[in-house]
Amino acid sequence: MPTIKCTVTECQYNSNVMCDAPMIQVNRTRTEQSSTSEETQCDTFKPKA
Numbered sequence: 511m512p513t514i515k516c517t518v519t520e521c522q523y524n525s526n527v528m529c530d531a532p533m534i535q536v537n538r539t540r541t542e543q544s545s546t547s548e549e550t551q552c553d554t555f556k557p558k559a
């Protein structure tokens with residue numbers, strides 16, 4: 511797993527502004543094609559319990 515910085519500290523996989531998940535899945539937010547980073551999102555996000 512490469513080093514992944516992530517500022518979504520409300521995610522249960524977040525540890526000190528880094529992602530601690532064994533893998534992540536990132537999806538397009540538009541159905542056809544993304545052209546900016548804003549049009550992608552982490553699908554592995556889970557809110558902290």
Ligand code: SF4
Pocket residue numbers: 514516517518521522523524525528529530531534552553554555556
């Ligand atoms: S799973 Fe996604 S949202 Fe959660 S810490 Fe990792 S990269 Fe960030």
